[in-house]
Amino acid sequence: MKRFKFFIFNTSVLIITSIIFRAIDIYFTAYVASKIGSENVGIYQLVMSVYLFGITLATSGINLAVTRVISEALALDNSGGIKKIMKKCIYITLITSISTSFIFYINSDFIIEKCLHNKVSTSVIHLVCLALPLISMSSAISGYFAGVRRMYKNAIGQFIEHVAKVVVTAFILMIYLPNGLEYSCFALILGDVLSEIISFVYIYIIYMLDKKKYNKSTELVKNNNYTHKIVRISIPIAITSYIRSGLSTFKQLIIPSSLERSGINCAESLSKYGIINGMALPIIMFPDILVKSFSSLLIPEFSRYHAKKDHKRIKQMTGILLFLIGGASVFLTFILFLFSNTIANSIYNNSNIGIYIKILAPLATFIYVDTVVDSILRGLDAQIGVMIINIVDLVLSTSFIYFLVPKLGLIGYIISIYMSEVLNFVISLIQLVKIVYFTKEH
Numbered sequence: 001m002k003r004f005k006f007f008i009f010n011t012s013v014l015i016i017t018s019i020i021f022r023a024i025d026i027y028f029t030a031y032v033a034s035k036i037g038s039e040n041v042g043i044y045q046l047v048m049s050v051y052l053f054g055i056t057l058a059t060s061g062i063n064l065a066v067t068r069v070i071s072e073a074l075a076l077d078n079s080g081g082i083k084k085i086m087k088k089c090i091y092i093t094l095i096t097s098i099s100t101s102f103i104f105y106i107n108s109d110f111i112i113e114k115c116l117h118n119k120v121s122t123s124v125i126h127l128v129c130l131a132l133p134l135i136s137m138s139s140a141i142s143g144y145f146a147g148v149r150r151m152y153k154n155a156i157g158q159f160i161e162h163v164a165k166v167v168v169t170a171f172i173l174m175i176y177l178p179n180g181l182e183y184s185c186f187a188l189i190l191g192d193v194l195s196e197i198i199s200f201v202y203i204y205i206i207y208m209l210d211k212k213k214y215n216k217s218t219e220l221v222k223n224n225n226y227t228h229k230i231v232r233i234s235i236p237i238a239i240t241s242y243i244r245s246g247l248s249t250f251k252q253l254i255i256p257s258s259l260e261r262s263g264i265n266c267a268e269s270l271s272k273y274g275i276i277n278g279m280a281l282p283i284i285m286f287p288d289i290l291v292k293s294f295s296s297l298l299i300p301e302f303s304r305y306h307a308k309k310d311h312k313r314i315k316q317m318t319g320i321l322l323f324l325i326g327g328a329s330v331f332l333t334f335i336l337f338l339f340s341n342t343i344a345n346s347i348y349n350n351s352n353i354g355i356y357i358k359i360l361a362p363l364a365t366f367i368y369v370d371t372v373v374d375s376i377l378r379g380l381d382a383q384i385g386v387m388i389i390n391i392v393d394l395v396l397s398t399s400f401i402y403f404l405v406p407k408l409g410l411i412g413y414i415i416s417i418y419m420s421e422v423l424n425f426v427i428s429l430i431q432l433v434k435i436v437y438f439t440k441e442h
Contacts, residue, residue, distance in 0.1 A: 061237030070147030302379025
């Protein structure tokens with residue numbers, strides 16, 4: 001009962017804070033769009049796709065590895081090994097993140113020319129290089145708090161980061177915008193980097209205080225090869241994440257050029273890309289933050305069931321979760337569809353964006369349920385399968401964008417979004433049903 005109450009507490013904290021964070025992000029995006037325009041929002045989205053690829057390389061699957069290994073240690077009453085696990089994980093993150101920053105730094109000119117079409121200066125990439133080690137270590141520490149089931153500490157860190165990002169970025173934009181819109185992207189990335197620094201300082205201090213709980217704990221299993229466990233989980237995830245993130249970045253980078261090849265001029269293609277990816281899709285994804293908050297807590301829970309081979313509990317929880325999330329997702333989809341224009345006008349003061357929200361609204365059900373399915377699979381040690389599904393999805397959708405969007409234009413891009421999300425959902429659900437209901441119990 002105590003563990004269930006703790007689960008509910010963590011879930012409630014994550015849901016409430018996540019709603020606040022996503023609301024801040026959406027309204028801040030609206031503020032930024034009003035200052036710099038949809039075309040520059042599109043440019044910023046391109047930069048962020050490169051930024052996210054760097055984060056993937058820097059973190060290398062460490063967050064899930066930390067959560068899984070610590071959850072299993074606690075499930076087996078071996079809390080004495082937690083400090084040793086974290087020490088190894090921090091070392092790994094420093095190696096991967098510093099290496100990634102170095103690669104980005106020496107290739108900054110290439111990235112600007114080939115990936116970002118010379119729309120921003122190399123100083124933007126240099127800022128990204130500064131942030132990657134901090135983001136990587138923060139990811140490992142966040143995995144620790146998820147594993148020990150004190151997610152509220154992560155939530156506080158994210159709140160600090162979001163508030164700092166809004167305040168700092170708004171201030172920096174006021175300074176740089178008078179110099180021209182070309183400085184807007186630098187200002188946005190600088191604000192993001194400074195907020196990451198503030199967030200890291202907080203979460204590192206809290207971690208140093210929290211880990212003292214395990215100073216007197218005894219490691220029951222001596223010579224426990226934690227490095228092997230961490231590597232066994234993180235390396236396959238890292239490799240598939242590299243492929244997935246690389247394909248995702250490539251996919252995002254070719255969208256504006258594919259739209260341009262369809263006959264839309266460069267400025268309009270960037271503007272449409274900014275409206276769909278930077279303004280309409282965040283509205284569709286807003287309720288997903290609730291699902292992700294809940295789903296992040298499912299990973300350690302299902303990891304415990306998996307470690308104890310509690311197949312009966314796994315089946316029960318999977319059925320209940322799919323029923324509840326499925327019903328809620330359909331309801332939220334109708335809300336987004338019916339009130340799309342109202343939402344667009346109230347947030348962006350632009351009814352044209354409401355058209356795209358309405359068109360994309362049916363995707364919501366697939367996205368929300370797929371989030372839960374993926375989290376359950378990761379908790380059941382099927383994370384490699386999840387990554388493979390995502391890679392197949394990206395290969396097909398990227399190919400569609402590259403070859404058919406130039407012929408079909410904006411309609412082709414919207415079709416590619418549908419194809420990607422529905423395909424990912426169907427294959428993931430089939431995999432979950434196969435593992436949970438058709439795998440022999442031992």
